[in-house]
Amino acid sequence: VFQNSCQCQSLFHTVMIVFLLETFTVLGSDQPIIAVVGEVVVLPCQLSPRMSAVNKTIRWFRDQINSPVYLYKNRFHITDKQDQAYRGRTTLFIEELGIGNVSLGMRNVRVSDEGIYGCFVESLIWYEETTIEVIVTGTGSDPLIYPDDYEGKRIQLGCKSSGWYPKPEVTWTDGKSQKLTSVSETIETEDDGLFSVNSYVITGDSSHKPTCRIQNNFMKETRESSLQISELYFSCVSPWLVAFFVLLGLVPVAICIAIYCWRKQKIWLKKKKIKKGKTSGK
Ligand SMILES: *[C@@H]1O[C@H](CO)[C@@H](O)[C@H](O)[C@H]1NC(C)=O
Ligand SMILES: *[C@@H]1O[C@H](CO)[C@@H](O)[C@H](O)[C@H]1NC(C)=O
Numbered sequence: 001v002f003q004n005s006c007q008c009q010s011l012f013h014t015v016m017i018v019f020l021l022e023t024f025t026v027l028g029s030d031q032p033i034i035a036v037v038g039e040v041v042v043l044p045c046q047l048s049p050r051m052s053a054v055n056k057t058i059r060w061f062r063d064q065i066n067s068p069v070y071l072y073k074n075r076f077h078i079t080d081k082q083d084q085a086y087r088g089r090t091t092l093f094i095e096e097l098g099i100g101n102v103s104l105g106m107r108n109v110r111v112s113d114e115g116i117y118g119c120f121v122e123s124l125i126w127y128e129e130t131t132i133e134v135i136v137t138g139t140g141s142d143p144l145i146y147p148d149d150y151e152g153k154r155i156q157l158g159c160k161s162s163g164w165y166p167k168p169e170v171t172w173t174d175g176k177s178q179k180l181t182s183v184s185e186t187i188e189t190e191d192d193g194l195f196s197v198n199s200y201v202i203t204g205d206s207s208h209k210p211t212c213r214i215q216n217n218f219m220k221e222t223r224e225s226s227l228q229i230s231e232l233y234f235s236c237v238s239p240w241l242v243a244f245f246v247l248l249g250l251v252p253v254a255i256c257i258a259i260y261c262w263r264k265q266k267i268w269l270k271k272k273k274i275k276k277g278k279t280s281g282k
Contacts, residue, residue: 062083
């Protein structure tokens with residue numbers, strides 16, 4: 001009886017040691033991970049203490065545990081149940097598994113990737129999981145400033161840009177330090193979840209150089225463009241140029257230039273209207 005209990009005890013010790021060797025925690029990140037639209041991001045997840053994860057099950061998931069973002073099991077990368085949205089975009093770092101680095105690599109980040117991710121690791125006798133928050137951000141295109149409408153000597157300028165996330169902030173200045181107040185502003189969500197912005201100001205001051213600045217407040221990244229008003233009025237028909245041709249007796253040439261410029265502007269405004277019609281019909 002004595003001998004039996006002794007054997008039992010050593011077996012118990014062995015089991016305890018194996019158990020302790022096989023237990024682990026998984027470390028993610030307390031801070032949210034910032035992912036930039038269109039780029040690559042790594043969601044950190046590491047076994048502690050460091051041990052091989054080669055023979056463990058690694059499951060990255062969001063809300064649906066049954067359609068994982070990534071699943072690795074029995075040394076296979078299992079893709080048939082993988083969430084459609086992540087197929088071909090996610091990967092584990094195979095060479096890192098041996099040191100317990102089960103981080104997830106994700107490329108071509110989308111707005112819909114924002115959210116909470118679970119990293120779940122399971123061995124025969126143990127499992128652990130942690131969560132990682134992903135915040136998506138995107139800085140859009142350089143703004144385009146264009147004349148939207150003329151009202152006598154005043155001109156309404158539009159500024160548009162797309163590809164922003166989260167919602168950007170638009171500010172107009174006169175090219176110096178003075179702010180211009182926008183008369184209207186629309187922010188729309190595009191199919192890919194990114195925001196496009198349209199903002200309008202009215203100005204009559206040809207010395208102005210209206211500047212449209214769009215900022216991603218989260219990343220503090222800005223894009224800006226400006227336009228010299230005088231260019232809009234005088235770039236084509238300079239009164240001096242007309243006077244010059246008139247003086248030379250080249251009245252027909254001056255008229256041709258004037259007609260050309262007038263038509264160009266008209267066509268331009270027409271195009272603009274067609275575009276407007278399209279968007280309102282949508
Ligand atoms: C994983 O399992 C295989 C087969 O059972 C074994 O040969 C290998 O040594 C194991 N690797 C690790 C790192 O435990
Ligand atoms: C895990 O591997 C990835 C990809 O190589 C790397 O970016 C990350 O820093 C590694 N994590 C740790 C904790 O070593």
